[in-house]
Amino acid sequence: MIATSFEFYPPKTDEQRKQLDRTAGRLKSATPDYVSVTFGAGGSTLSHTPETIERLQGHHALEAAPHISCMGGSREEIRAQLQRYMGMGARRLVTLRGDLPSGMASPGDLRYASELVEFIRDETGDHFRIEVAAYPEMHPQARDAHADLKHFIGKAKAGADGAITQYFYNADAYFRFVDDVRAAGVDIPIVPGIMPISNFSQLRRFSEMCGAEIPRWVTQRMLAYGDDAASVRAFGTDVVAQLCQRLIDGGAPGMHFYTLNLARPTLAVLARLG
Numbered sequence: 001m002i003a004t005s006f007e008f009y010p011p012k013t014d015e016q017r018k019q020l021d022r023t024a025g026r027l028k029s030a031t032p033d034y035v036s037v038t039f040g041a042g043g044s045t046l047s048h049t050p051e052t053i054e055r056l057q058g059h060h061a062l063e064a065a066p067h068i069s070c071m072g073g074s075r076e077e078i079r080a081q082l083q084r085y086m087g088m089g090a091r092r093l094v095t096l097r098g099d100l101p102s103g104m105a106s107p108g109d110l111r112y113a114s115e116l117v118e119f120i121r122d123e124t125g126d127h128f129r130i131e132v133a134a135y136p137e138m139h140p141q142a143r144d145a146h147a148d149l150k151h152f153i154g155k156a157k158a159g160a161d162g163a164i165t166q167y168f169y170n171a172d173a174y175f176r177f178v179d180d181v182r183a184a185g186v187d188i189p190i191v192p193g194i195m196p197i198s199n200f201s202q203l204r205r206f207s208e209m210c211g212a213e214i215p216r217w218v219t220q221r222m223l224a225y226g227d228d229a230a231s232v233r234a235f236g237t238d239v240v241a242q243l244c245q246r247l248i249d250g251g252a253p254g255m256h257f258y259t260l261n262l263a264r265p266t267l268a269v270l271a272r273l274g
């Protein structure tokens with residue numbers, strides 16, 4: 001069976017907390033290796049991330065990995081977060097630079113995720129398994145694809161154990177990226193990030209921001225479905241399940257699902273994969 005992990009965002013309201021409890025309960029049946037919890041840019045959900053980690057570990061008995069970022073934070077603040085997560089028994093971190101929220105002046109003591117990986121290794125040794133981000137279709141701020149690949153390799157050399165990709169719908173971009181990383185002598189597992197499709201207009205907005213390309217033929221079909229939500233969901237499940245199957249057949253080491261705190265779209269894809 002293929003290894004899976006599920007990403008959640010930290011709920012802020014009681015209603016959102018109940019929803020995450022329902023979602024985590026349902027997704028647990030798919031026996032994920034671990035789940036992860038994002039952080040909000042600029043510290044807005046800083047306290048919600050640890051709370052959510054505690055809830056997923058304590059109430060749901062899931063291994064939960066916090067996302068951690070260096071954007072806007074001092075070494076001292078990051079050290080305190082690491083201590084807190086160690087105290088909670090976390091053994092895995094998704095380690096990111098993050099983005100500078102508009103209005104925030106200072107990027108923080110560490111500039112790039114590679115520096116954060118080094119800092120975590122210096123502070124905590126091998127306590128954490130460290131996952132970093134990878135961009136098969138290039139990070140939107142990168143100077144060019146070669147520079148981005150070089151920077152990714154820098155994160156692996158700084159001590160990352162594995163990577164999770166930004167979502168994509170073009171399997172060739174993933175395979176090419178993995179080949180390039182292997183050609184550079186780096187062999188850490190690179191797990192595809194999978195975004196199930198349920199709300200197409202929301203997906204288009206996200207994709208514009210993060211630089212993920214939605215193939216034209218998918219967009220055209222989705223636009224033709226208009227408000228027919230059932231058809232959008234059915235076609236979205238088809239497209240994503242076929243993508244996952246290709247990735248599995250091509251040797252992807254696992255699947256990391258961006259759940260958006262919903263169980264059904266992810267479970268629909270997993271059901272199709274058997």
Ligand code: FAD
Pocket residue numbers: 037038039040041067068094095096097098099111112113114132133134139140141142143147148149151155164165166167193
């Ligand atoms: P980096 O690896 O530091 O790269 C950022 C940019 O800088 C790239 O363009 C890179 O090419 C360039 N770069 C790197 N090193 C150098 C160097 N030495 N010199 C010059 N340029 C360099 N965002 C959130 O706000 N919260 C989350 O929880 C979150 N979770 C995520 C989970 C995953 C799996 C992924 C893929 C993304 C996530 N993001 C999250 C988004 C992420 O924070 C942004 O994509 C951010 O812009 C880049 O983070 P990074 O860790 O990839 O940065």
